[in-house]
Amino acid sequence: MESRRRGRKATTRAKKQPALKPEAIMRLGLGFWGAKTLLSAIELGLFTELAKGALEADTLRDRLSLHPRAVRDFLDALVSLGMLQRKGTRYANTPEANLFLDRNKPSYAGGILEMCNARPYKFWGSLTEGLRTGMPQNEAKEGGNFFTALYADPLKLEGFLKAMTGLSCGAALAIAKQFPWKQYKTFVDVGCAQGGVPVQVALAHPHLTGEGMDLPVVQPIFDAYVREHGLEKRIQFHQADFFTASLPHADVIIMGHILHDWDMEEKRMLLKKAFDALPKGGALIIHESLIDDDRKVNSMGLLMSLNMLIETPGGFDYTGADCRGWMKETGFRKSYIEPLAGPDSMVVGIK
Amino acid sequence: MESRRRGRKATTRAKKQPALKPEAIMRLGLGFWGAKTLLSAIELGLFTELAKGALEADTLRDRLSLHPRAVRDFLDALVSLGMLQRKGTRYANTPEANLFLDRNKPSYAGGILEMCNARPYKFWGSLTEGLRTGMPQNEAKEGGNFFTALYADPLKLEGFLKAMTGLSCGAALAIAKQFPWKQYKTFVDVGCAQGGVPVQVALAHPHLTGEGMDLPVVQPIFDAYVREHGLEKRIQFHQADFFTASLPHADVIIMGHILHDWDMEEKRMLLKKAFDALPKGGALIIHESLIDDDRKVNSMGLLMSLNMLIETPGGFDYTGADCRGWMKETGFRKSYIEPLAGPDSMVVGIK
Secondary structure (H helix, E strand, O other): OHHHHHHHHHHHHHHHOOOOOOHHHHHHHOHHHHHHHHHHHHHOOHHHHHOOOOEEHHHHHHHOOOOHHHHHHHHHHHHHOOOEEEEOOEEEEOHHHHHHOOOOOOOOOOHHHHHHHHOHHHHHHHHHHHHHHOOOOOHHHHOOOHHHHHHHOHHHHHHHHHHHHHHHHHHHHHHHHHOOHHHOOEEEEEOOOOOHHHHHHHHHOOOOEEEEEEOHHHHHHHHHHHHHOOOOOOEEEEEOOOOOOOOOOOOEEEEEOOHHHOOHHHHHHHHHHHHHHOOOOOEEEEEEOOEOOOOOOOHHHHHHHHHHHHHOOOOOOOEHHHHHHHHHHHOOOEEEEEEOOOOOEEEEEEO | OHHHHHHHHHHHHHHHOOOOOOHHHHHHHOHHHHHHHHHHHHHOOHHHHHOOOOEEHHHHHHHOOOOHHHHHHHHHHHHHOOOEEEEOOEEEEOHHHHHHOOOOOOOOOOHHHHHHHHOHHHHHHHHHHHHHHOOOOOHHHHOOOHHHHHHHOHHHHHHHHHHHHHHHHHHHHHHHHHOOHHHOOEEEEEOOOOOHHHHHHHHHOOOOEEEEEEOHHHHHHHHHHHHHOOOOOOEEEEEOOOOOOOOOOOOEEEEEOOHHHOOHHHHHHHHHHHHHHOOOOOEEEEEEOOEOOOOOOOHHHHHHHHHHHHHOOOOOOOEHHHHHHHHHHHOOOEEEEEEOOOOOEEEEEEO
């Protein structure tokens, strides 16, 4: 009897509604703990050190000049977060950390996170002020300008451009693979940074020649990267400011993580310049962490747009549908959206 | 043929190893974006406003005095993070947000996150310095003392104590339910704060009487909370500093989220005082976000320990096995670990 009654009671309760729990809220709200732990580990060169081989906590402490107090908590927290493995008493990189967080590998993707650690982590601390004022919360608040400061310091700039390569790496490979390059002969990557996308595209398609367009200060960094890949005969640098110059003519124009930096008027201006530089049948490839059309799923795109609030006077991210709409208004004959890698997608517009 | 060959190739590739992706690393490293978005939403009272009913973005913008620029990105980011729902063009709380993030409900658990937003988010920005020096990274760096400042300001203190109640709420209910209270008549909660645990235990077990022990400044806040629950005849406040005073005698002594604040010597001192205050057969209940014994799984416990690095001169979190070991050394006859709610567990020691 007792067990039957209990059974019935449990069923009634289950039908009513499941007990609500605060854990998902707490996990999200305390998410800065885990984030900052990883960012500090990258800053300290932990994964670069462990790429040489597994180490004891004490050895790591010496190599990274850490205080004994929190070494084990730090390392074990990274184990629990899936960034390290511990076998016996030795710590080792996970395969992902070993590939993407070792500074000595070309696959290093930690640059963007190094940058987050050095700058935006702090600036996001005044997100509330940003939401209230609509104003950027970075160096601009003290009259500074991030891009000016960055482009004035070659070492900082190289770090930033490498970070961008890391960020675009998956997308670059996917664009090289997915886009119908056989139909085209020339391309320009507008705001090319170090040249991550031009290099991958040219490596995959020997019939293509292309240009990377960016400010003059970027050229040495771009040229070195292209030479490293033996592509200097097929990829040139084109010095220009896309605000003052028109874009060089090419069959395909690429803009990756560029449009979101700018306000609506600037976005339209860039799309118009791309349209003008393409031949009939030419293609414009826009790639970003696009927000899903229903604006409900792709957190990365939506949070990236809040990052544009923090970092720029008028930038914002957008959906694939938004972008297709702007392309149509600009005169593009047709367009389509295609997912690339991770949170990145591309919008292709055909003139 | 073609499809067979493809099939074989795919199999070979799958056997080799799956392609590694940087997404999990990026998601973790950028985790401060989502965290800070939620913290700002709580700070702005978004969930409290929506608890009154679903609203359009424009109405929310007016009510929360937000700038138009990023309102939709902010709200849609919260939708994508599972903290809001959007039906048509109106935004509504999820059931969890409605229960735990509405300031007007007794179930409000946002206090701890309000505190994180106001203080530790910034202090965690110097985690690397903390790891290098072993020194706290909060007000102490400028010669301040968080607890002194907190206890000097009744309004701040009330906020903090409420935050602690929110944090311990699930654990309080579980302790009231799981511990064999029928065997005991009296209890003391040491470092009781607002009294979240004493109140839940007394509500569930009418035969019990108990005390909450904390510094004198806590008394008015404790007394008010106990009166709200009509328990003033069974729960008293006991003014004392656990560093200078012995603990009051009781059948059961409870310490929740207390031991981790202190260094090893202080932890042992507190355990000894608890042992001395218990009768033979009496029980000590220690509850925290215990680290799992293998130190590989419970991120919350491990990151909480790094939070102790940021916030205290010598505090650290620990495993259930650690705590059982200290209890044994103190003289407790036996002990056991039991999971409570979410990341919280209790260690029970029997004298």
